Each structure stands twice: as C-alpha cells, then as structure tokens.
Amino acid sequence: MTEKLIESLGEEAGVDLPDVRITGVEPRLPSVFRVATAAAASVGAVTAAVARYGTRHEAPERTPPEVSVDVRHAVAAFMSERCFRIDGEKVGLWAPLSGDYRTSGGWVRLHCNFDHHREAVLRALGLSPDADRDAVSRACESRTSVEIEDAVIREGGCAAAMRSRKEWLAHPQAETVAGTPLVALSRLDSAGPSPVGTARAGGRPLDGVRVLDLSRVIAGPVAARILAAYGAEVLRVGAAHLPEVPGLVVETAFGKRSCHIDLRAEADTLRELVRQADVVIQAYRPGSLAERGFGPEGLAGLRPGVVCVELSAYGSRGPWGRRRGFDSLVQMVSGIAHEGGDGTRPSSLPCQALDHATGYLAAFGAVAGLLRRGDEGGSWRVELSLARTARWLDGLGRTDRAESAGGEPGLGMGDLLESVDSAFGRLTYVRPPGRIDGAEPYWASPPPRPGEHPAEWATATG
Known part of the structure; x- marks a missing residue:
C-alpha cells in the first residue's frame, strides 16, 4: 500500500521516482487512523524525490541508489518535538489556555x-x-x-x-478542499531558465540548492529541515517582533542558518535573498505575503525559475481560504478528533500528524518542482494544506482499535535518537528519516539562535 501511495504521488507531480523499499515493523499507535502509513508514505516520497534529483545527470543505464524508509523511524520523526529534549528536559508545546x-x-x-x-x-x-x-x-x-x-x-x-466527519464533508470548505490535489504542483510561467543550483564539494544530493524558510510552527519548518538534511542551504527568516513557540523553533532548526528581517522596513533585504533562492517556503495566512509583493507571481518576477511552496491550514480558496489555523484545529473541524473520541469528546491523533505529513509532502513538492524546472524550465508553485492532508489521511482507512496500544508516544525509540551540544544546551533529537544508499541524511549543524546570522547567503553566487 505505502509503495503505491509514493508511486501515485510521483505520477501526480509529473516526476519519475525510484522504487522505495519500506522496512521495519509498524508501531502500534493509540489511533484508528493510519498515521504510520501516512508517515512512511510522506517520508518515502521526499526521500525518493531527493534520490532522483541527486542522480539526475547520471547515465540512464546506471543502477540508481537504493531508497528505503523504516516505518518506525518515520513515525518517530512525526513525533520529533515530543521526543526532543534540552538538557534532558521536555520542551513546552502548549500555552495554559490552549x-x-x-x-x-x-x-x-x-x-x-x-x-x-x-x-x-x-x-x-x-x-x-x-x-x-x-x-x-x-x-x-x-x-x-x-x-x-x-x-x-x-x-x-x-x-x-x-465536527463529525459527516458534518465536515458537507461543509463548503471541505468541498473546496476535495477538489484540490494533495500536492498541487503547477507552472507559474510559460518560459524561463532552467537553473540547477551551484554545485559544491561534498556530493550531497541537494548541494547548491538554496532554500528560504519563511515559516513557523512545524509543517513549513519540517519541510525545510529535511531539505537541509540532504545538503540544501537553508536560511530561516524570522523577525524579532513576531511570536514563536521557543521549543519548536529550536527543534525544527537543525541544519539551518537563521536571520531576522522586519518586512515593515526591510523588504528590499528579503527581495535580494529571493533573487538568489531556488526554493521559497512560506506558511503565513494565505494572501498576507502577497499583499507585500511576495506572492508566487511576485517571487517568480524576482527570481525566474524559483519554486514557491505555500502551506496553509484550509487552503487558499473557499469560504475559509484566508482563515488562520493549526494542526490541532484542523483535526477538530475535519472529524478526526470527533472519531478519535467516539463522538463524546475530542481525542486527537498521537502526534501532530497533519503538520508533519504536510511538511514532508511540501519538501517532496519542492524537489519535484526543482526536477520539473530542470526538465522544462520555468517557475513553479506548490500548494498544500493541512485540511487536504487530513482528507488524505481519512482516505487511507482505519486500523483495528482493539490492536492499538496506548502509552506515551515515542517510547521505545531510543535507538533513533542522537545528541549534540548547542547554544541551548545538550540536545537530544530524532535523526532524519529515510535512507538513500551512499547519501545518508544528516544535519551538518545544530540549531542556531534565532536571528544569529546576517540576512545573506553563506555561499558565493554561482
């Protein structure tokens, strides 16, 4: 089933993905929803796309590297913020009134x-x-x-x-979401160059790919983080006046650099970064960046050949097209929390599965856009929403509740954890999931302090 899901994602995005081998034993989770399947499929899709991108210039007759995903590791990655520790202590994820x-x-x-x-x-x-x-x-x-x-x-x-599943499916926003692809990849223009990035020493699959991370709160940061694990240069752009969830900022910043730009006074600084970027990931409320000239068309005008990745809660169209939202809220409206609690009270998934699945699928869409750009030229737009991911998860079917195991998520996953010293203390974290033979993912640096770096690319322009 999982292999077929990955294959279909490649077909929908118009890219030829290598086969992915699914390994390991699926962990038992306290949910009727197929979270493990969603984890393995979304991680597998981006891993396969990265493998394809890293070997795009090799002779067709050459045997491609083996691509695999351990399903237990994929599930651990979906629980990464729950497994994360700073000096042995958990990080706070929820405010008192949430x-x-x-x-x-x-x-x-x-x-x-x-x-x-x-x-x-x-x-x-x-x-x-x-x-x-x-x-x-x-x-x-x-x-x-x-x-x-x-x-x-x-x-x-x-x-x-x-809302119940039935109530949500009858909602106008659900109807709008149902009419969109899971990973909507479309061309922004009819002509344009086919830049392939600036090759650097090291031979990692995404060497030379520059990624601007204009996102907060799990999905977008996860997408940029897994791209960093394969060698992309990721610059996370925040602002000192914008609120953050401190623990999540640290946990999703592995392998990235971090700068601050206040768009109210420093829009030209961001424009200059965009002109040298390959991928721009943004997860602000639909339309908010476009109002400042940083919508997909504006980005493509600044950087012909850019891949624009947009993430939202409910999509950019329909009656809720500009509504703010988060994973836990989408679980509530889409029937997931209703079904998990048997309709009597809310019961959420054992992890922020909509965020993580959307994040890995967004990274897949980014690499698919790079592949299409290399083959066809042009600038590309990738659109995803948590609500569409929820519909995908719902469509995967159900597990047998009697076979689901309770307990704290993340237990028994110690072999998938590593530790590193950082400016914040000793960090314990889940290693990046997915495997490409000869190109194992890893983060080359611990999380930086927010705004630690200048608003510029670290490597020279090629």
Whole structure:
C-alpha cells in the first residue's frame, strides 16, 4: 500500500521516482487512523524525490541508489518535538489556555500559544486579559461551539468547533478542499531558465540548492529541515517582533542558518535573498505575503525559475481560504478528533500528524518542482494544506482499535535518537528519516539562535 501511495504521488507531480523499499515493523499507535502509513508514505516520497534529483545527470543505464524508509523511524520523526529534549528536559508545546473546552453545544478548541491569539480569544469571550483557564471554561459553557468559533475568528484569533466527519464533508470548505490535489504542483510561467543550483564539494544530493524558510510552527519548518538534511542551504527568516513557540523553533532548526528581517522596513533585504533562492517556503495566512509583493507571481518576477511552496491550514480558496489555523484545529473541524473520541469528546491523533505529513509532502513538492524546472524550465508553485492532508489521511482507512496500544508516544525509540551540544544546551533529537544508499541524511549543524546570522547567503553566487 505505502509503495503505491509514493508511486501515485510521483505520477501526480509529473516526476519519475525510484522504487522505495519500506522496512521495519509498524508501531502500534493509540489511533484508528493510519498515521504510520501516512508517515512512511510522506517520508518515502521526499526521500525518493531527493534520490532522483541527486542522480539526475547520471547515465540512464546506471543502477540508481537504493531508497528505503523504516516505518518506525518515520513515525518517530512525526513525533520529533515530543521526543526532543534540552538538557534532558521536555520542551513546552502548549500555552495554559490552549486546549479543548466543553460548550453548551459540543466542544471547541482554542489556540492561545501566541499572545495575540490568546487576547483575541479573551475578547471574544468577554473576559479580562488576565483570565485563567477556569474563567475560560465557564465562559464557554454558555455558548455553542460554533458561536465561539465564529466570535474568535471575528476577533482575529484561532478556534475550531468539533465536527463529525459527516458534518465536515458537507461543509463548503471541505468541498473546496476535495477538489484540490494533495500536492498541487503547477507552472507559474510559460518560459524561463532552467537553473540547477551551484554545485559544491561534498556530493550531497541537494548541494547548491538554496532554500528560504519563511515559516513557523512545524509543517513549513519540517519541510525545510529535511531539505537541509540532504545538503540544501537553508536560511530561516524570522523577525524579532513576531511570536514563536521557543521549543519548536529550536527543534525544527537543525541544519539551518537563521536571520531576522522586519518586512515593515526591510523588504528590499528579503527581495535580494529571493533573487538568489531556488526554493521559497512560506506558511503565513494565505494572501498576507502577497499583499507585500511576495506572492508566487511576485517571487517568480524576482527570481525566474524559483519554486514557491505555500502551506496553509484550509487552503487558499473557499469560504475559509484566508482563515488562520493549526494542526490541532484542523483535526477538530475535519472529524478526526470527533472519531478519535467516539463522538463524546475530542481525542486527537498521537502526534501532530497533519503538520508533519504536510511538511514532508511540501519538501517532496519542492524537489519535484526543482526536477520539473530542470526538465522544462520555468517557475513553479506548490500548494498544500493541512485540511487536504487530513482528507488524505481519512482516505487511507482505519486500523483495528482493539490492536492499538496506548502509552506515551515515542517510547521505545531510543535507538533513533542522537545528541549534540548547542547554544541551548545538550540536545537530544530524532535523526532524519529515510535512507538513500551512499547519501545518508544528516544535519551538518545544530540549531542556531534565532536571528544569529546576517540576512545573506553563506555561499558565493554561482
């Protein structure tokens, strides 16, 4: 099944992928959804695409390198932030007010990890800025889940009412999502150069590929991180005034450099970086960067031949096309949390599977775009959404709940972990998944401090 999924991804993207061998024993997870299958397939797709890219100039008769994915390792990678340790300590992933709340009609999930999102929730509920979780719970009890969802969204926050699978499939946004490919790869222009990057010593598959990482919170950073594991030069662009989840920033920054650019005053600096980039990954609310001239068409104008990768919660079209969202919220609206809790209360997946699957599929789309660029020229656009990934996961079928095992995710995966010293302390992390014979993935550097590097590429322009 997994091999066929990978093959179909290649066919849909228009790239010829090498065969992928799936190895290892599928771990038992506390979920009816086929998380392990999604993990192995998404990791396998990007690994195969990287192998294809790394051997694109070799003679056709040459035997391609063996590509394999250990399914247990892929699952561990999907749980990477839960396995991550700084000096032996877990990192915090959720703010005190984030979570599921019972309402007068159903359940609602509130996302309060960023201060401005917490403030939006409190305004929507008519609460003071210092309200605690008990106050939020009481305020939710007098309203329905959809009423709260609507009120929070109006205030510019993030919330999701729990819906059943049936309810979601009847929703206009679900209908819009259903009409889009899982990894939507399209050409932005009809002509253009076919740059292939600047080859550097070392012979890693993605040597010479420059990636701008304009993303936060798992999916986008995971995509850029796995590209770094195969030798891409990844520059993560943040800003000192933008909120972050500190532990996630560190955990997803392996192999990258990090700079700060304030687009309110330094847009020209980002334009100069784009002019020398091969791939730009962005995961801001649909349309927000386009308003500043950094949408796909704007990026292609600055850098003919660029591959633009866009990630969103619900897609860029439809009634929720500009809505903010996160993995946990998409699980709530799409029926995943409803089914996991048997409809009585929300129960999420054992990991942020929508984020991670979308991240690895985004990396696959980026490399597929590079391959298409090399063959056909032009600039390319790759679009993915967590909601579309949720539909894909739903379509993989179900496991037997009786055979699912509980317990803390990540247990028994110690052989897949490594440790390294860093500016933050001693880090324990999951090694990058996927294997290409002769080109094993690894991160050449530990996570940098946010904004540690200048806003420039480390290598000379070729």
